[in-house]
Amino acid sequence: MPTDATPDPYANPIAFGQRLKILRTRKGMTRAQLGGLVGDKTASWVRAVEEGRLQTPKLQTVLRLAEVLRVRDLAELTGNQSVPVALFTGPGHPRLRAVKDAIDAFPFTTAREAPPIAHIQARLASAWTARHSAKNHREAIGALLPDLIRDAQLAVRQADRAAERRSAQAALSEVYSLSQFFVAYQPDAPLLWRVADRGMIAAQESEDPHTIGVAAWLTAQAHRDSGPDHYDAADAVVEDVLRFLTPLLPNASDEVLAITGALTFEAGYTAARRRETGTAWRHWDKARTMAKRLPDDYYHPVTSFSQAIMGAHAVTVAVELHAGGESVRQATASDATAIPSRPRRARHRIEKARGYQLDGQPDVALDTLARAHEAAPETIKYNGYAKAIVLEETESKIPDRRRRASELAVKLGLLAA
Structure with missing residues (x-):
C-alpha cells in the first residue's frame, strides 16, 4: 500500500x-x-x-x-464489529436476486415474440396500483418485475418502426422506474445506478416528455441520496429537464404538469438538504401552484404528485431544514389519510416522526412510526431515518418509551425477538 x-x-x-x-x-x-x-x-x-x-x-x-x-x-x-447496523440499506429482499438477474440479462437470441406494447402498459398500470395498495409493496412488485423487465427489453429489440420503437422505449423506461422503487435502499448500490441510467437512456430514446421527466426525477433522487457530494448533480438533472418541460406547460397534459411539479419540488428538497431555507420554500411554493392546476382527485402514479401530497412535502422541507417547531406545525396541518398510496402515506408518517423527534417529542415520534408500520411495513423497514429514531429510543431512560421502541425495533428486524 x-x-x-x-x-x-x-x-x-x-x-x-x-x-x-x-x-x-x-x-x-x-x-x-x-x-x-x-x-x-x-x-x-x-x-x-x-x-x-x-x-x-x-x-x-x-x-x-x-x-x-x-x-x-x-x-x-x-468500530464495534460485533453489532453491524445497516442504517441506510435495507436487509435485502428475497426477490432481489430474481429482479437483478432480469435486469442484468440481455438475451439476444430468442424465438419468443414480445407481447404487444399495450399489453405491457396494462401490466405496468396494474403493477403501480399494486405498489400503492399493498402493505408489503416490495413483495408485490418484486413478483411482477422479472417478467416485465424481460418483456419490455424484448419489445424494444423487436420493434421495427420508429414510432413503435419509441413507444417500446417509453414502456421500458417506466419498467426501470418501477424497478428503482424496488431496488432503492437495498444492499446493491451498483444495481440501483444501472437501473437509473438505463431508465434515463430509454426515456431519451422515447422522446416522450413525461417519460423523460420521470426518469430525471428518479435520477435526481439517486444522486441526492448518495450524499452532499452529489447534490450538484441532482440539481443539474432537475434544472436541465425543467428547461425542457417548462415551454410545454401552457398546453400540457395532467401527467406532464404533474411531473414538472414533482421535479420542481425535488429542487426544493435538495435545497433543504443544503439548509437553504428560502430556496427550499420557494420551490415548494412553486410546486404547490402547479399542483393547484391539477384536478382535485388527480394522483401521479409514480411520484405521488398531487394537491394532497403538498402537505407531506411541506413536512419534508421543514424536517430537512431541521426546523423542529415548523416540522410539527406542518405535520399537524397535513393529512396523511388524504394520501391514497400506502408506502407514500407511511413515508409521510416517518417524516412526521422525524419532526416530532426534532421537536423533543419522542413519544409522539414512536407512535407515528408505529402507524407508519401499520400502513406499509416494508417502507419503514427500509428507511434509515425511522431506524435511527427507534434505535435511539431503545436506550431511553424512561422504561415505557424504551419498551415501545424495543417492540418496534423487533418488528423492523433491528433486535432479536
Missing part, C-alpha cells in the same frame, strides 16, 4: 474520533461543513471529538454523523 494512502477506518481497533476524521477526510469535508450538516455544531466541536478531547457523542448525534457521512454500516464509525 502506498505510504500516502488513506487508512482504512475499520482495519484496526482505533478510536471513534480517529474514525470520524478518516471518514470525513474521505468525503472531502471540512470540520465546519460536517459540523453544520450534523446540526449547528462548530468546527472546534468536531476537532475536539476527533482528537478525543470530547467523549463519543450520544447515539442521536452518532446516527446523524453516520447519515451525513453516508455510512452504510454503523460499525465503520463506531
